[in-house]
Amino acid sequence: MTVEQSGQRRRQSTLGDVAKLAGVSIATASKALNGRDQVAPLTRAKVREAADQLSFSPNALARGLLVGRTGTIGLLTSDLEGRFSIPVLMGAEDAAGEGANSVFLCDARGDAIREQHHVRALLSRRVDGLIVVGSRTEPRAPLRGRLGVPVVYAYAPSDSAADMSVVSDNVAAGRMAIAHLLSLGRSRIAHISGDPGYAAAQDRATGAVAALHEAGLEVAGGRVLFGSWRESWGRSAVEALLDREPDVDAIFAGSDQIARGVLEAVRERGLSVPDDIAVMGFDNWEVLASNARPQLTSVDMQLQTVGRLAAERLFAAMDGKHDAGIQPVQCRLVVRESTVG
Amino acid sequence: MTVEQSGQRRRQSTLGDVAKLAGVSIATASKALNGRDQVAPLTRAKVREAADQLSFSPNALARGLLVGRTGTIGLLTSDLEGRFSIPVLMGAEDAAGEGANSVFLCDARGDAIREQHHVRALLSRRVDGLIVVGSRTEPRAPLRGRLGVPVVYAYAPSDSAADMSVVSDNVAAGRMAIAHLLSLGRSRIAHISGDPGYAAAQDRATGAVAALHEAGLEVAGGRVLFGSWRESWGRSAVEALLDREPDVDAIFAGSDQIARGVLEAVRERGLSVPDDIAVMGFDNWEVLASNARPQLTSVDMQLQTVGRLAAERLFAAMDGKHDAGIQPVQCRLVVRESTVG
DNA sequence: TTGTACGCGTTATCAC
DNA sequence: GTGATAACGCGTACAA
Numbered sequence: 001m002t003v004e005q006s007g008q009r010r011r012q013s014t015l016g017d018v019a020k021l022a023g024v025s026i027a028t029a030s031k032a033l034n035g036r037d038q039v040a041p042l043t044r045a046k047v048r049e050a051a052d053q054l055s056f057s058p059n060a061l062a063r064g065l066l067v068g069r070t071g072t073i074g075l076l077t078s079d080l081e082g083r084f085s086i087p088v089l090m091g092a093e094d095a096a097g098e099g100a101n102s103v104f105l106c107d108a109r110g111d112a113i114r115e116q117h118h119v120r121a122l123l124s125r126r127v128d129g130l131i132v133v134g135s136r137t138e139p140r141a142p143l144r145g146r147l148g149v150p151v152v153y154a155y156a157p158s159d160s161a162a163d164m165s166v167v168s169d170n171v172a173a174g175r176m177a178i179a180h181l182l183s184l185g186r187s188r189i190a191h192i193s194g195d196p197g198y199a200a201a202q203d204r205a206t207g208a209v210a211a212l213h214e215a216g217l218e219v220a221g222g223r224v225l226f227g228s229w230r231e232s233w234g235r236s237a238v239e240a241l242l243d244r245e246p247d248v249d250a251i252f253a254g255s256d257q258i259a260r261g262v263l264e265a266v267r268e269r270g271l272s273v274p275d276d277i278a279v280m281g282f283d284n285w286e287v288l289a290s291n292a293r294p295q296l297t298s299v300d301m302q303l304q305t306v307g308r309l310a311a312e313r314l315f316a317a318m319d320g321k322h323d324a325g326i327q328p329v330q331c332r333l334v335v336r337e338s339t340v341g
Numbered sequence: 342m343t344v345e346q347s348g349q350r351r352r353q354s355t356l357g358d359v360a361k362l363a364g365v366s367i368a369t370a371s372k373a374l375n376g377r378d379q380v381a382p383l384t385r386a387k388v389r390e391a392a393d394q395l396s397f398s399p400n401a402l403a404r405g406l407l408v409g410r411t412g413t414i415g416l417l418t419s420d421l422e423g424r425f426s427i428p429v430l431m432g433a434e435d436a437a438g439e440g441a442n443s444v445f446l447c448d449a450r451g452d453a454i455r456e457q458h459h460v461r462a463l464l465s466r467r468v469d470g471l472i473v474v475g476s477r478t479e480p481r482a483p484l485r486g487r488l489g490v491p492v493v494y495a496y497a498p499s500d501s502a503a504d505m506s507v508v509s510d511n512v513a514a515g516r517m518a519i520a521h522l523l524s525l526g527r528s529r530i531a532h533i534s535g536d537p538g539y540a541a542a543q544d545r546a547t548g549a550v551a552a553l554h555e556a557g558l559e560v561a562g563g564r565v566l567f568g569s570w571r572e573s574w575g576r577s578a579v580e581a582l583l584d585r586e587p588d589v590d591a592i593f594a595g596s597d598q599i600a601r602g603v604l605e606a607v608r609e610r611g612l613s614v615p616d617d618i619a620v621m622g623f624d625n626w627e628v629l630a631s632n633a634r635p636q637l638t639s640v641d642m643q644l645q646t647v648g649r650l651a652a653e654r655l656f657a658a659m660d661g662k663h664d665a666g667i668q669p670v671q672c673r674l675v676v677r678e679s680t681v682g
Numbered sequence: 683t684t685g686t687a688c689g690c691g692t693t694a695t696c697a698c
Numbered sequence: 699g700t701g702a703t704a705a706c707g708c709g710t711a712c713a714a
């Protein structure tokens with residue numbers, strides 16, 4: 001069924017239409033709707049009524065062209081599954097929501113060509129600023145070229161000290177995880193993490209090892225066990241670990257996926273979690289953590305906060321307060337059954 | 342360190358700047374850059390050079406104001422974790438990428454107020470069209486008010502027959518799953534699904550039961566086992582099922598999460614997957630399906646295709662070809678180890 | 683208190 | 699082949 005668009009395509013009503021209907025000039029209509037105080041209460045009321053009778057919505061293009069601000073910021077992500085981007089987007093929208101700003105997300109899928117394309121598209125639409133979200137936490141090269149608008153890097157920092165970045169503090173998070181396990185009286189603590197080529201894996205390990213050293217302890221098993229981010233690595237790592245070090249009483253996994261593998265292998269060995277071995281993960285990915293048996297204690301990267309702070313810094317920069325440097329965000333411990341019985 | 346924005350804030354260069362640098366008029370510069378053929382090759386070259394020397398990017402606001410099209414479509418989602426939205430966004434970007442169109446995503450988080458807010462924001466920025474992505478597959482009420490631009494509903498259809506919708510065909514997917522299991526010689530097939538209040542659960546079950554009937558079979562266990570979408574439901578459902586019907590040789594789970602629970606319970610009972618019982622899931626959620634042991638056969642909802650088709654219909658509608666009705670998208674079977682040893 | 687006139691940056695239509 | 703000029707819809711000095 002092909003239908004001609006009749007009313008649909010009808011031209012949006014303009015300020016001119018409103019003015020005509022209200023019987024005033026365009027200028028007066030503008031003042032009335034924008035809350036300028038040089039307009040009589042009665043006129044204002046008439047204009048307002050005319051406006052919503054026509055369901056008038058001001059043309060942001062025209063306004064942007066005139067005042068040089070569009071009230072729009074772009075969020076450029078590289079995420080393939082939205083696990084990072086959506087929380088960051090939500091945080092940014094929270095920060096923007098107060099005012100008349102909107103946040104629009106584009107996905108570059110980790111492809112430099114696509115990224116350039118989207119940057120151009122966003123800039124030509126005159127966004128007031130850009131938030132760039134990485135897919136990994138490694139520092140990244142800043143956007144190339146004279147952009148003309150401020151940029152904040154989120155999740156993954158820019159490798160230029162002149163840029164603004166907001167990132168989760170993975171080192172502190174590693175410390176926090178160990179501190180939690182120590183506070184439960186555990187002392188033979190292993191750390192099974194993911195691909196050692198990831199800064200996230202290295203950072204969390206650095207924090208964990210430091211916290212252990214400060215408590216006068218070594219990592220159980222003699223070293224951090226790096227591997228991959230998959231569940232299967234969690235399983236095989238635990239098996240090898242417990243063969244060599246059967247008295248381990250806690251395992252800090254570098255991700256919830258790994259932790260799921262760890263839980264399974266520990267259970268299959270006939271050991272109890274958390275009684276024999278406390279297990280914790282990282283990411284606080286609900287679908288993995290709260291469906292685990294037992295439910296998984298994890299570390300939340302507070303990505304919504306990352307997004308909110310990134311947007312706030314961006315707005316500040318748009319007002320001329322460019323404040324360079326990397327801003328760390330504290331992660332949050334989410335305690336569930338796998339560490340406290 | 343607070344730095345004054347010096348060069349950053351510098352005004353974007355305009356067509357006027359380019360024209361001046363190239364020593365031609367604004368009109369000529371415009372024609373040269375837009376590939377009009379009423380311009381001498383030499384002049385065109387000069388203008389082009391001037392343009393990228395100034396890294397000129399045409400102001401889409403001004404163009405949009407004039408020609409009444411912004412080359413921008415809005416993707417309004419309600420997703421809290423991006424699992425649906427990001428694939429749909431990617432598909433829509435694929436469709437848009439050919440031309441000069443861009444897709445921007447906003448997240449309403451399933452909140453009607455936020456949705457209205459975002460619709461207004463998008464319309465005031467004069468998007469050429471809207472794609473609305475639901476968080477559940479139930480038909481939803483269409484966007485209210487005279488929008489003035491075409492809308493396509495994706496994943497969840499509009500409940501108005503006059504609207505355009507693109508959705509995954511869950512009924513056919515249910516049939517497809519059963520057909521797969523039948524083709525492997527299984528005949529005592531159970532279906533464990535999620536919350537019966539979800540259309541997705543009902544639709545998949547409808548397809549599954551129909552396919553079984555056509556093969557002269559009944560659902561093992563006598564009825565579809567509805568519960569929740571959690572892993573724990575998969576586990577407990579299997580335990581109850583196998584107590585009553587120990588000869589079940591295949592289980593079709595309504596989601597990958599449920600399937601994970603099923604796999605675990607089956608294994609703990611000492612049965613082998615797929616030798617004793619073939620298991621399959623739904624969603625093809627990589628992190629769950631390919632990390633499972635054994636890797637999980639699943640059904641992919643082809644969300645990227647849904648996004649692409651939605652965008653294509655939207656572009657057609659923008660050209661005046663409004664084609665109402667619900668367009669189903671075939672799901673795809675992804676075979677892994679849990680059904681074929 | 684209200685209205686007139688200009689300009690934001692672009693494209694399209696006409697003269698030249 | 700090239701260049702003035704008129705729109706698009708809005709906000710704001712400035713004049714009335």
